[in-house]
Amino acid sequence: xxxxxxxxxxxxxxxxxxAQAQSFPSKQITMIVPFPAGxxxxxxxRLIAEGMKKSLGQPVIVENVGGAGGTIGTARVVRSPPxxxxxxxxxxxxxxxxxxxxxxxxxxxxxxxxxARLTTAVLWLVGRxxxxxxxxxxxxxxxxxxxxxxxxxxxxxxxxxxxxxVYLQQNTGTKFQLVPYRGTAPIFTDLLAGHVxxxxxEAGQTLALYRAxxxxxxxxxxxxxxxxxxxxxxTDEAGAPGLHMTFWYGLWAxxxxxxxxxxxxxxxxxxxxxxxxxxxxxxEEGHVIPTREQSTPEALGQHHKAEIxxxxxxxxxxxxxxx
Numbered sequence: 001x002x003x004x005x006x007x008x009x010x011x012x013x014x015x016x017x018x019a020q021a022q023s024f025p026s027k028q029i030t031m032i033v034p035f036p037a038g039x040x041x042x043x044x045x046r047l048i049a050e051g052m053k054k055s056l057g058q059p060v061i062v063e064n065v066g067g068a069g070g071t072i073g074t075a076r077v078v079r080s081p082p083x084x085x086x087x088x089x090x091x092x093x094x095x096x097x098x099x100x101x102x103x104x105x106x107x108x109x110x111x112x113x114x115x116a117r118l119t120t121a122v123l124w125l126v127g128r129x130x131x132x133x134x135x136x137x138x139x140x141x142x143x144x145x146x147x148x149x150x151x152x153x154x155x156x157x158x159x160x161x162x163x164x165x166v167y168l169q170q171n172t173g174t175k176f177q178l179v180p181y182r183g184t185a186p187i188f189t190d191l192l193a194g195h196v197x198x199x200x201x202e203a204g205q206t207l208a209l210y211r212a213x214x215x216x217x218x219x220x221x222x223x224x225x226x227x228x229x230x231x232x233x234x235t236d237e238a239g240a241p242g243l244h245m246t247f248w249y250g251l252w253a254x255x256x257x258x259x260x261x262x263x264x265x266x267x268x269x270x271x272x273x274x275x276x277x278x279x280x281x282x283x284e285e286g287h288v289i290p291t292r293e294q295s296t297p298e299a300l301g302q303h304h305k306a307e308i309x310x311x312x313x314x315x316x317x318x319x320x321x322x323x
Contacts, residue, residue, distance in 0.1 A: 024084055024261050025058040031251075033089045034073025036066040039183075040202065044249060045089040047281070048118060051272025056264070062089075069158050069322075070094025071102045078106040082256035084265060087115060091249045096307045097158035100315040101322050108308065111255045114300035115262055116269040118249035119287035121202040123164050123221040124232065128194050129214050136218045136238035143174035150176035152198040153187040157322045160247045163311065164200035164221060166318050171243050191215060202247055203228065204286020221245045228286050248307075250300050262297055270295060 029052075033045045042064060049060040065073035070093055077088030099108050106112075125136070133139035143150055154162035157180070165178060179196055181187045184205055190196045192214055203226055209215045210229065219238040220226045222245075235243040251269060253262060272278065273289055282289055293299060 022260070024264055025056050027085065028059045028061055029056070029084070030086050031060055031062050031089055032073045032077050032086065033062055033064050034066060034070035034076075034094045035064065037064045040205070041089065041091055041249070044119065044282075044287075047278060048089070048251070048269065048272055051275060051278060052265075052268040055268035055271040068102050069098030071098050071104050074108075074112075075104070075106060077252060078111045078254060080254050082113075082254040082258075084253060084257055084261035086254065087265065088112070088252045089118075089249070090252060092160045092247050092307070093158060095250065095252075095304060096311050097160065097163060097315065099308065100312040101158040101320065109301075109305055112252040113255050113257050113262060114297040114304065115251040115253050116266045116295050116297065117290050117300035117303060118251060118269070118295075119282060119289055120249075121204060121247040121287055122226045123160065123200055123245055123247055124203040124206075124226070125164070125168065125198065125200050125218045125221065125235075126191075126206060126210070127198050127216045127218065128191050128196070129216055130194065131197055131216055133218070134216075136233075136235070136240060139218050140172050140174060140239065143172070143176055147175040148177060150197045151179050151195075152176050152200075153179050153181055153190065153196045154199070155183060155187070156180045157320050158315070160202075160245070161200050162320070163315065164245050165198070166320070167243065167245060167314070168200070168240070170314070170318070172240055202286065207286055219243075226286070227283075227288075248303070250304065252300075266295070266297055 031045060031049050033042050035041045046062050049062050053060045065076050070090065074088060074090060074094055077086060080086035095108055133142045152165045154165060162178065169175060184201060187199055191199060206215055207228055210217055217232045219235045220232055221235055221243060223234060223236065225234055226232065270292060279289060
């Protein structure tokens with residue numbers, strides 16, 4: 001009788017899960033963004049949320065839960081019921097860099113279920129407009145000839161900007177001072193004023209400055225040239241082969257979320273990226289939109305794992321500490 005009761009309970013549980021997945025979504029979905037409102041991540045998340053709302057037929061509300069490099073908001077997602085009604089937006093800093101620096105109480109790979117890989121933002125190495133070197137080889141030589149004299153702006157410990165610059169030092173044998181800032185706006189202000197020499201931002205954030213001739217790009221940190229500025233060489237072409245780093249975004253749900261629900265959420269993201277108006281806007285801002293194959297839950301999971309395996313040892317070896 002106990003065995004029979006157990007079988008009946010299992011059947012009822014499976015039937016309940018199937019019914020839940022079939023009726024999903026029947027109410028509002030909350031998207032946790034682990035960064036303050038108004039920044040680049042928040043803007044992208046709201047565009048994605050609006051597109052998903054149209055596809056799913058239910059509101060997708062963005063809730064900003066910032067702090068500790070994105071780990072507070074991500075922890076909120078981990079602790080949420082695995083029913084698809086709470087999902088988490090994230091990016092390189094919150095789901096790779098911060099995990100190696102902050103004492104998180106969750107496992108980024110085991111406690112989250114990938115939903116979809118979102119856009120990728122190209123990083124590039126840029127300098128103030130009057131910096132003497134004119135190309136990457138000259139820049140490396142200049143940095144070696146002036147050790148610890150050059151200054152490079154970052155957005156703090158564990159950020160993509162900081163790791164990009166640390167990566168440059170480790171791979172080229174150069175030394176320069178890392179200067180932490182609270183955001184990109186003051187970095188660009190000081191770069192234009194000549195108070196700092198270098199930085200490594202999302203290329204789309206400084207495209208207008210480049211086109212106006214106010215900054216000097218040395219290389220795109222990718223294997224291929226950036227579509228928005230195809231005249232700027234890659235690091236491979238410019239003299240620092242293998243120096244690759246991209247800033248990417250993704251969407252996750254709590255571990256244990258039913259696969260049928262994940263599939264519906266993923267389909268909503270795919271529908272969102274199919275909108276011509278959104279694609280145009282994202283492209284104008286420098287985002288690289290993933291292909292259908294790149295946006296699957298499996299693709300995000302594989303990429304996330306590979307990025308952690310690449311960057312965590314480097315972060316720890318560099319002795320980067322949270323300020």
